[in-house]
Amino acid sequence: MIPDLRQDRGQAFPIYVVMVAGLLFLAFAFFAVGQASATRNGAQGAADSAALAAAQRVREELGPKVLTALATPGGLDNIFNGIVIADAHNEAANFASKNHADLTGFESRAGGVGQFKFTAAVKTQYTVGTSVIPGTEDEHGTASATAMIELRCTLPSGGDGGNSPAPTPTSAPTPTPTPPPVTITCDGKDLPVDPVPALDKIFTVKLVD
Incomplete structure (x- = not known):
């Protein structure tokens, strides 16, 4: 008896349909995961x-204060006192x-000695988008x-920037020496001011954990 090949093909067709549908669903699901990952990456880049931007705005603000800090005992240690947090906040929102x-959130706080930190939290204005996974059309990246x-x-x-007067000899008067230029030490190197x-060269700005 010769098998009915047409009947075999008819029985196999639904299996193929299910397999193709499953593969398509997986493909769309992977695409949705990619969309979500791209949205998260966009949010992290914005944050x-x-x-x-907030830290760099404060660095610009501190520029005019450097010379004053150099002439004030402990001025460099207290240079972050009185910075305008509102300007840093506005710069963060702008970027x-x-x-x-x-x-969606902004926090500023002192770190260690000579450090100041800014934390920004954001939410993307766009969503993951429509996908086979329910709810992604309303999901924003944070x-x-x-x-x-x-x-x-x-x-x-010595704390005076290299301007300490030379000791006055007691034996005989000598001409007053020209004071050396004021210097600061940055990363182990002396720099004139x-x-x-x-x-x-005076302040570094970087992302931290």
Whole structure:
């Protein structure tokens, strides 16, 4: 008896349909996962940008205060006192918006000696989008990041920037020597402060955990 091949093919067709449907579902599911990952990455990029912008804004603000701090005992240690947090907040919100996100949280706080930190939390203005996974059309990306501005410099030993007057001899008067130029030590290297070094040599800005 010859088998009915048409009947076999008819029985196999539903299996093929189910297999193709399953593969399509997996493909769409992987696409949805990719969309969600891209949204999270976008949120993290916006948070990083916002936190760094806040720290960089404060670094610009501190520029005019450097010379005053050098002439004040302990001035460098207290240089972060009185910074305008509102300006840093506005800068963070501005950069979050440029990255298509909204600033949902902002915190500023002192770190260790010569350090100040800013934490920005954001939510993307866009969603993951419609997918085979329910609810993704309403899901926004969220992330947070912390940036730190850190003083890289100290006064040389003596605390007066190298301007200590030479000891006056008791045996005979001598001409008053010309004081050496004021210097600061940044990352182990002495730098003159006339003209004032670039701010990125005095303060570093970086993302931290």
